[in-house]
Amino acid sequence: MQTAPAIRVADLCFSWSDQGKLVLDHCSLVVPKGEFWMLLGTNGSGKSTLLRLLSGLAVPQSGMLEAGQPVGFVFQNPDHQLVMPTVGADVAFGLVSEKLSLSETRLRVEEALQAVNLVHLERRPIYALSGGQKQRVAIAGALARHCEVLLLDEPTALLDPDSQRDLVEQVRRLVKTRGLTALWVTHRLNELEFADGAFLLEQGQVVDQGDPLRLRERLA
Template sequence: MLLGTNGSGKSTLLRLLTGLLESQSGEINIKGRVGFVFQNPDHQLVMPTVGADVAFGLVEDRLPLVEVRRRVEDALAAVKLLELQRRPIYALSGGQKQRIAIAGAIARHCEVLLFDEPTALLDPDSQRDLVIQVRHLVKNRGITALWVTHRLDELDYSDGAFLLENGRVVAQGNPEPLKRRLMQNHQT
């Protein structure tokens, strides 16, 4: 998890890691393919149906159609939405849209997933379900996830955390001490 107040640099860091922004100095090296899940999934879902949207990210790989179908089905099964493959995007809930965005990254065989506050627009049950789903994917598929959040309860699902202030990491490690530190800061 990546934590920090508004303006601390969390979203900027994610955009630098994905190449959406160019760094002013230094180097960024990431091994493996990177997938990015926006706060609002409507900003990244572009095709009319679920299956077509998941397949869209595979176009540049020029895979045989049978492989595209296999990857789409595998990715949708991984996020528990295989039965919605032909459903129109507009007919999905916010949580389903977030899972479709994740499925797109899984289909591309991304090894690193970056999440920019993916639960911000979801109801509490959908928030918890999405966090649990991502944790399951991380554990079962060997994916690395970096998750930006303001929700301290989401730290309960994290293996580690970083706290940013003014674009710099000021604390890192076990999520529990960071959670306590942030809770104390909110109380003062």
């Protein structure tokens, strides 16, 4: 049975200024629910812009886009998104608008930290975390909000090879055990072995998609 897509983009056009060049130029793609897809493409091809549009941080000039709600966004640099002094407080911060009871909030934070193996660091100050740990706190924040769709913009760019592998494996496991859907932007071709599929973006258009290992060979 074909499952409904969790992310759908059709004929999307976007420019950062009124008369400017189209950064996304009739872009179309579909990510099925419960799958882990990667988004590849050279610098400036429009990957981060597409994630911004999907998360509602920017509005397209034309075309259609849909993403299962809520959407969680993990930035390349976690220092741009962790705002509270400790791990637990930061994960709880994303729940403020949901008006949960204290015990519900605690449960959500515990569950989310467990999912990324960070329970033991709940009281740790953010400044005393490694880059990979910060990325996992950012992911826990999205999990605590029960996000359906996880958008990750080069989450491993700052990580060493071991931490890189840990993070990509962990996200794959979360996708497969929780029915989440993830779109992961990367320049690191060795991550493609963990993906269900991949898109190649060139000048704002999807020019190739499908088997991640075929795309890895094409780009190697």
